[in-house]
Amino acid sequence: MSLRTLPxxxxxxxxxxxxxxxxxxxxxxxxEDKSEKGVWSESDRKRVxxxxxxxxxxxxxxxxxxxxxxLYSHRTMKTVLTRLAxxxxxxxxxxxxxKLYELMxxxxxxxxxxxxxxxxxxxxxxxxxxxxxEFVRDTPVVLNQVDExxxxxxxxxxxxxxxxxxxxxxxxxxxxxxxxxxxSLFLKNQIQNPSGRFVLTxxxxxxxxxxxxxxxxxxxxxxREVSRSEFPAGGAYSGLVREGSFDLNGDxxxxxxxxxxxxxxxxETQTSRTPSVQQPDSTPNPLAKEELNQLARLMGSMKAENVxxxxxxxxxxxxxxxxxxxxxxxxxxxxxxxxxxIQAVQDEQAASELxxxxxxxxxxEEKLENPSSNKGDDLLALMDDL
Amino acid sequence: xxxxxxxxxxxxxxSALYNNLSVLRIAPRRLxxxxxxxxxxxxxxxASWDGLNYSHxxxxxxxxxxxxxxxxxxxxxxCVLPSRDLLVVSSQKGIQMYESDGSIMVYWHALDTPEAxxxxxxxxxxxxxxxxxxxxxxxxxxxxxxxxIPSKGSNITLSxxxxxxxxxxxxIASECSxxxxxxxxLVTADDGGSMCVWKSGEEFQLLNKIPGxxxxxxxxxxxxxxxxxxxxxxxxxxxxxxxxILHAEVNAHARWIYSLxxxxxxxxxxxxxxxxxxxxxxxxxxxxxxxxEIAHLHNxxxxxxxxxxxxxxxxxGYAFAVTGYDLSEIIRYVQS
Numbered sequence: 001m002s003l004r005t006l007p008x009x010x011x012x013x014x015x016x017x018x019x020x021x022x023x024x025x026x027x028x029x030x031x032e033d034k035s036e037k038g039v040w041s042e043s044d045r046k047r048v049x050x051x052x053x054x055x056x057x058x059x060x061x062x063x064x065x066x067x068x069x070x071l072y073s074h075r076t077m078k079t080v081l082t083r084l085a086x087x088x089x090x091x092x093x094x095x096x097x098x099k100l101y102e103l104m105x106x107x108x109x110x111x112x113x114x115x116x117x118x119x120x121x122x123x124x125x126x127x128x129x130x131x132x133x134e135f136v137r138d139t140p141v142v143l144n145q146v147d148e149x150x151x152x153x154x155x156x157x158x159x160x161x162x163x164x165x166x167x168x169x170x171x172x173x174x175x176x177x178x179x180x181x182x183x184s185l186f187l188k189n190q191i192q193n194p195s196g197r198f199v200l201t202x203x204x205x206x207x208x209x210x211x212x213x214x215x216x217x218x219x220x221x222x223x224r225e226v227s228r229s230e231f232p233a234g235g236a237y238s239g240l241v242r243e244g245s246f247d248l249n250g251d252x253x254x255x256x257x258x259x260x261x262x263x264x265x266x267x268e269t270q271t272s273r274t275p276s277v278q279q280p281d282s283t284p285n286p287l288a289k290e291e292l293n294q295l296a297r298l299m300g301s302m303k304a305e306n307v308x309x310x311x312x313x314x315x316x317x318x319x320x321x322x323x324x325x326x327x328x329x330x331x332x333x334x335x336x337x338x339x340x341x342i343q344a345v346q347d348e349q350a351a352s353e354l355x356x357x358x359x360x361x362x363x364x365e366e367k368l369e370n371p372s373s374n375k376g377d378d379l380l381a382l383m384d385d386l
Numbered sequence: 387x388x389x390x391x392x393x394x395x396x397x398x399x400x401s402a403l404y405n406n407l408s409v410l411r412i413a414p415r416r417l418x419x420x421x422x423x424x425x426x427x428x429x430x431x432x433a434s435w436d437g438l439n440y441s442h443x444x445x446x447x448x449x450x451x452x453x454x455x456x457x458x459x460x461x462x463x464x465c466v467l468p469s470r471d472l473l474v475v476s477s478q479k480g481i482q483m484y485e486s487d488g489s490i491m492v493y494w495h496a497l498d499t500p501e502a503x504x505x506x507x508x509x510x511x512x513x514x515x516x517x518x519x520x521x522x523x524x525x526x527x528x529x530x531x532x533x534x535i536p537s538k539g540s541n542i543t544l545s546x547x548x549x550x551x552x553x554x555x556x557x558i559a560s561e562c563s564x565x566x567x568x569x570x571x572l573v574t575a576d577d578g579g580s581m582c583v584w585k586s587g588e589e590f591q592l593l594n595k596i597p598g599x600x601x602x603x604x605x606x607x608x609x610x611x612x613x614x615x616x617x618x619x620x621x622x623x624x625x626x627x628x629x630x631i632l633h634a635e636v637n638a639h640a641r642w643i644y645s646l647x648x649x650x651x652x653x654x655x656x657x658x659x660x661x662x663x664x665x666x667x668x669x670x671x672x673x674x675x676x677x678x679e680i681a682h683l684h685n686x687x688x689x690x691x692x693x694x695x696x697x698x699x700x701x702x703g704y705a706f707a708v709t710g711y712d713l714s715e716i717i718r719y720v721q722s
Contacts, residue, residue, distance in 0.1 A: 163577030211637040231682030
């Protein structure tokens with residue numbers, strides 16, 4: 001449907017990822033065991049955040065995203081976000097990355113679902129950008145990239161109508177459809193029900209530009225108001241909310257998109273699946289070929305590795321203790337997770353290999369009548385190894 | 387006034403699309419068909435009136451002869467013509483028409499794809515039967531395609547393209563099929579809230595244009611020469627179709643309206659929105675002032691649900707059905 005979803009998707013999902021990483025890396029800092037393995041210093045944490053933001057907001061990456069194109073599948077999205085998460089000295093094991101993705105997705109789903117007006121998707125994105133700016137305020141080069149991207153976003157999206165924003169939102173809602181993973185932070189704050197569905201209140205302020213329901217007005221042939229009557233709207237709505245700022249800076253007013261993880265409570269990043277939930281689609285997608293091309297272009301446009309060869313990288317179980325991992329999994333997973341080291345060198349090789357193979361693919365695409373080929377399967381398998 | 391009845395389970399949850407529910411009542415067979423869109427699949431359920439038999443069918447929007455090409459569907463709607471009923475599915479790729487039970491596809495029309503990729507999405511949305519032998523479908527460019535439908539068979543042709551709207555079509559509605567004579571029998575609405583009023587024929591005639599206020603009109607209905615329009619601001623407006631005179635304005639919902647429906651025999655109006663409310667209204671014509679009045683009758687709240695489809699199940703409004711985003715059921719309400 002909408003061809004303009006990707007920049008907003010990456011800013012918001014990427015933003016949520018940074019919020020969570022920031023909180024988890026701070027949590028690791030409070031380890032009592034002072035050995036090197038367990039402790040992340042403040043400079044380490046800032047390094048990771050700066051590296052990821054630098055890659056995500058790089059001109060080449062953002063330019064690629066800004067090209068009108070369809071939204072990716074979950075599989076492709078997760079691959080790119082995994083790559084983004086690994087552009088620094090921190091490496092996540094697959095289980096951590098899975099949980100991270102779940103948290104990111106459910107947070108963004110919540111924001112899109114509750115977004116008061118479709119245009120407010122921009123305010124949500126700007127809330128993320130504002131906090132990202134805070135993370136990188138000590139690094140002028142990266143800060144500049146963020147500002148530049150923000151200006152581009154403002155320019156591109158200011159011409160969209162409300163109807164087009166609603167189409168964008170509807171496209172995102174299809175992407176999130178049937179995902180009801182419970183997040184302990186949301187359950188605790190009572191914005192999510194035990195069923196996994198979000199709470200939609202029938203009280204509170206109406207969106208800017210909307211009138212409180214309850215009034216019927218009739219007019220005569222000349223357009224003069226003839227009568228007014230009220231009807232029971234069955235809710236407790238109020239009016240008068242300010243409009244947030246759509247500029248580079250300013251009060252966004254809207255709270256959606258702000259950092260919910262500021263307070264340091266490890267258990268708030270637990271997720272659990274509801275019994276009858278459907279998994280996000282991880283089956284091979286018949287259109288994977290087209291997406292692989294997009295993916296290869298996107299990976300190719302990402303900044304080269306931020307870590308010089310020889311500098312140590314650190315593996316991390318994002319959700320600390322094994323106990324917590326088990327509790328969080330709700331006993332549904334079968335085995336204990338193993339920490340798998342994904343080294344920088346392999347990554348780079350994989351990315352360039354991917355780009356090369358995808359390049360071959362675009363030439364041969366027209367000749368192939370049957371889209372499902374062994375090459376496609378190999379590429380998908382290669383992605384799984386990342 | 388209404389109470390909730392047993393819901394009908396559907397195979398997939400409903401997607402957040404305007405007017406995402408269509409109902410077809412087949413009295414001779416004591417059946418009602420329901421159709422709901424989920425991403426690239428159309429779910430149809432056939433429900434017997436005694437509540438004992440439900441049969442499901444799923445359709446995918448696929449280009450014929452292309453094995454894997456699928457696309458997102460914007461709307462699926464039943465079109466009732468004197469001689470036949472069709473199920474019309476509009477998607478990113480084009481328009482498909484099936485027999486009403488979804489068993490056979492009788493027609494496929496591909497949308498023109500632009501040569502160079504543009505930033506504008508391309509899709510078809512807005513479906514209505516018009517008069518005795520036409521089906522109109524809207525397009526994202528603002529064009530309205532008019533198809534000529536023979537009384538049987540698949541010799542369906544594109545008879546005319548109406549190019550009056552500048553923004554993507556959101557919904558289309560008509561009245562006065564069969565023997566009734568009407569001045570205006572078609573209304574088309576777009577993303578900017580503009581509406582066009584037409585008279586059908588070999589060449590469709592534009593009777594009036596009601597300008598929009600940059601607020602999307604997501605759902606529109608036509609009843610006794612009155613246009614009923616639902617907007618993104620949660621308002622419902624009643625206009626006289628041929629003159630564009632505003633009769634009434636209702637601050638009906640706290641969020642975007644996704645669906646309006648009319649029960650033509652009783653003058654009942656149904657409105658549903660993202661605020662989780664479905665409301666029932668009564669319309670009455672006042673011949674002295676030559677205008678229409680609207681009165682509120684009833685509310686239903688579907689907890690924590692953004693409603694995307696609401697339709698009466700019969701012409702009197704005795705029962706209505708509702709769908710919501712992420713909900714895998716069709717909720718039904720019946721008059722007490």
